[in-house]
Amino acid sequence: MNLRVSESGNSSPELKTQGVFLPVFYKKSSIDALLREKARVEKNIQEMYSEYVTIMFTDIAGYTSYVETHGDINAKSLLQQHNDILFSVIQDHGGRVVKTIGDAVMAAFAVPGDAAEAAAAIQQKLKAYNREVQAYKKINIRIGLHAGEALKDGNDYFGDAVNIAARIEPAGKAGQILVSHSVYTAIKDDNQFFCSYYGEKQAKGKTDPLKLYRLFLSADEQEKQVQADKKQQQHKKDKKDELEQAETRDVTFTPEKPLVRYDLIWKTSIPVLIVVLAVLFYPGLFHRDSTDNGLTAYTQAFTLFREGKLNQAKDLFVSIGRDTPLCKEGLAAVAYREKAFQEAEKLCDQSVNIQNDILYPRVIKGNIFFDRGELASAEKNYTQALALNSNLPWQKGEAYFRMGRIRSMANTPEQALEYYNKALSLDNQNSAIMTAKGVILEKIGDLENAVETFKNARNLSSDNAMARAFYSRARLKLETRKDKEKQERIDTLVAELLERMNNREDQDLNIGSRTGVKQGMTFKVYSSSKGNPALDGKIIGAVQVMAADDESSKCRILKTKNQIPVPCLVEAVPL
Numbered sequence: 037m038n039l040r041v042s043e044s045g046n047s048s049p050e051l052k053t054q055g056v057f058l059p060v061f062y063k064k065s066s067i068d069a070l071l072r073e074k075a076r077v078e079k080n081i082q083e084m085y086s087e088y089v090t091i092m093f094t095d096i097a098g099y100t101s102y103v104e105t106h107g108d109i110n111a112k113s114l115l116q117q118h119n120d121i122l123f124s125v126i127q128d129h130g131g132r133v134v135k136t137i138g139d140a141v142m143a144a145f146a147v148p149g150d151a152a153e154a155a156a157a158i159q160q161k162l163k164a165y166n167r168e169v170q171a172y173k174k175i176n177i178r179i180g181l182h183a184g185e186a187l188k189d190g191n192d193y194f195g196d197a198v199n200i201a202a203r204i205e206p207a208g209k210a211g212q213i214l215v216s217h218s219v220y221t222a223i224k225d226d227n228q229f230f231c232s233y234y235g236e237k238q239a240k241g242k243t244d245p246l247k248l249y250r251l252f253l254s255a256d257e258q259e260k261q262v263q264a265d266k267k268q269q270q271h272k273k274d275k276k277d278e279l280e281q282a283e284t285r286d287v288t289f290t291p292e293k294p295l296v297r298y299d300l301i302w303k304t305s306i307p308v309l310i311v312v313l314a315v316l317f318y319p320g321l322f323h324r325d326s327t328d329n330g331l332t333a334y335t336q337a338f339t340l341f342r343e344g345k346l347n348q349a350k351d352l353f354v355s356i357g358r359d360t361p362l363c364k365e366g367l368a369a370v371a372y373r374e375k376a377f378q379e380a381e382k383l384c385d386q387s388v389n390i391q392n393d394i395l396y397p398r399v400i401k402g403n404i405f406f407d408r409g410e411l412a413s414a415e416k417n418y419t420q421a422l423a424l425n426s427n428l429p430w431q432k433g434e435a436y437f438r439m440g441r442i443r444s445m446a447n448t449p450e451q452a453l454e455y456y457n458k459a460l461s462l463d464n465q466n467s468a469i470m471t472a473k474g475v476i477l478e479k480i481g482d483l484e485n486a487v488e489t490f491k492n493a494r495n496l497s498s499d500n501a502m503a504r505a506f507y508s509r510a511r512l513k514l515e516t517r518k519d520k521e522k523q524e525r526i527d528t529l530v531a532e533l534l535e536r537m538n539n540r541e542d543q544d545l546n547i548g549s550r551t552g553v554k555q556g557m558t559f560k561v562y563s564s565s566k567g568n569p570a571l572d573g574k575i576i577g578a579v580q581v582m583a584a585d586d587e588s589s590k591c592r593i594l595k596t597k598n599q600i601p602v603p604c605l606v607e608a609v610p611l
């Protein structure tokens with residue numbers, strides 16, 4: 037390559053191809069324009085090819101060792117059986133197999149709920165299959181799900197959403213389904229899914245670790261896992277206590293002389309006496325910690341709870357005092373979120389027995405009944421909760437939200453919409469409530485407001501995959517309806533035009549260079565011979581001008597007494 041500098045100071049590399057120099061000119065300031073163009077192109081690519089999708093990755097546990105032990109033929113047969121089971125289930129739940137990579141499968145779903153249903157169905161079907169075959173033919177897989185924006189290129193997907201899903205799958209064990217926070221957020225309020233917090237995984241290229249949740253196949257399976265985890269934690273605690281006690285037994289300490297500090301006894305007795313008197317004469321003082329700025333342990337704990345930081349929230353609830361109604365209320369909320377329903381219900385009852393006018397335990401109990409499908413009992417608890425007050429408005433908003441869901445299931449959308457509006461008036465930043473409202477608006481046919489509501493829900497929470505999916509669907513339905521209405525109008529006009537054509541009412545006639553032709557004028561029409569201007573023919577009819585154009589000297593004929601042949605001449609003589 038030869039490089040020269042032009043008179044303007046711009047560098048001009050010259051490419052030599054078979055003895056011919058091809059100059060290419062660059063401007064010094066063009067890098068800014070190129071960067072702006074690069075940003076514009078990237079934005080266009082995102083808008084044109086970006087799609088919110090739920091990605092599923094699966095992998096057969098121990099497949100490599102299986103190949104080494106049982107050989108290629110058996111491994112190929114196992115893989116084929118695996119593919120037959122997975123592919124059919126994925127398609128039955130609205131998904132699409134994107135590709136296979138050895139024993140791994142990548143699939144895509146438009147809605148996170150469909151992906152979760154498919155994952156559970158796959159594991160159920162594999163369990164049934166494994167019960168019927170020999171041990172060496174059993175298929176055990178791990179499944180990982182993540183919902184997010186991905187770039188679609190043909191039938192394949194690329195981008196961060198795909199990478200995250202690929203990293204989630206190996207974090208689980210054989211037979212398990214792990215989902216990301218975005219999928220968990222989309223399905224957590226659906227009582228057909230049973231999820232519990234699984235842990236965190238540090239993903240390559242990510243500053244913050246991924247929060248992972250396990251999707252169970254049934255409530256019983258989840259409850260067994262919860263109890264097993266508790267036993268394991270208790271076992272670890274017992275071991276720790278034994279070690280501490282052993283260390284304590286090895287250390288002896290004998291003071292030379294017992295010390296009695298009467299001054300310390302006196303000083304510590306006064307605060308204790310004050311607390312006792314306060315409890316006796318002002319029992320309501322300790323019902324709720326309500327500082328002027330509202331940052332009480334109770335409100336702080338529920339803030340952590342709503343952010344999904346359950347362990348931190350639990351510790352803060354305990355700091356209030358295990359025997360207080362607020363602590364039991366908070367621990368009940370954590371237990372419900374962890375799907376430990378029996379423990380949650382027990383704590384709710386204990387909280388209400390201590391303080392009867394407390395609201396949120398009734399909401400939690402209502403949620404438990406709701407998840408069991410006992411809607412009458414759920415509604416009773418929500419109604420009781422709505423008659424009470426709470427320092428946290430969103431708690432009452434949750435009761436309204438659940439009442440709306442009950443009304444929606446009872447096919448009374450107008451009542452459901454009323455409850456959702458009340459819920460949003462108390463918790464207007466709740467993306468789940470706004471999504472539910474959008475579903476009702478779509479159900480009653482108010483697509484324009486439904487699209488706007490889903491859009492707001494999506495903007496409130498980037499993790500709300502359900503809102504994104506519903507927004508896309510509602511927008512498509514709205515556009516389709518508008519197109520249908522437009523098409524109906526066009527069809528009507530075409531039908532009218534065809535009818536007029538069948539009645540020979542529409543004809544174009546050239547009236548030569550005559551001027552003064554106006555709408556509404558009526559003319560005699562003579563026959564002519566090959567365009568001869570002489571009026572040598574007979575009168576063959578009459579026409580009425582409905583539209584005229586002096587420049588083109590043509591008129592549009594909409595009414596005739598009979599069919600006018602062409603060519604013909606029109607004489608501007610009123611009849």
